[in-house]
Amino acid sequence: FIIPTTLTLKDGAGCTISKITYPPAETYLIKETKMTLPVFSHTTIFRGTLTVPQKLPPGVRTITFAMQAQACSDQSCLATDQFMLSLPLDIASDAKPGEVQHPEIFRVRKTTKMTR
Numbered sequence: 001f002i003i004p005t006t007l008t009l010k011d012g013a014g015c016t017i018s019k020i021t022y023p024p025a026e027t028y029l030i031k032e033t034k035m036t037l038p039v040f041s042h043t044t045i046f047r048g049t050l051t052v053p054q055k056l057p058p059g060v061r062t063i064t065f066a067m068q069a070q071a072c073s074d075q076s077c078l079a080t081d082q083f084m085l086s087l088p089l090d091i092a093s094d095a096k097p098g099e100v101q102h103p104e105i106f107r108v109r110k111t112t113k114m115t116r
Helices: none
Strands: 006-011 016-021 026-030 035-039 047-051 059-069 081-091
Touching: 006 016
Parallel strands: none
Antiparallel strands: 006 059, 016 047, 026 035, 059 081
């Protein structure tokens, strides 16, 4: 069975994640079955919106993500595996609500207001 790659927030330390987006996949041929499947290779960047509650006090917390992935070669696919990734999240005391921290890393998407 082919299982899609997924990324979920396991422990958000009070935060939530939404709008997870995956990069475009490459098409890969499994020779034995003649099936093609979408794959990610090399460095892959997943993006999402992390929402930090306004009442969360400043300080460093650890947030943990789980990624489910399946390694494949041109011959076959291995069993699905789950990888855990824990990252420090520093809630800055001098940050203002809605203010972007580290814009060199975090891209801000422009929104368009819809009118009737």
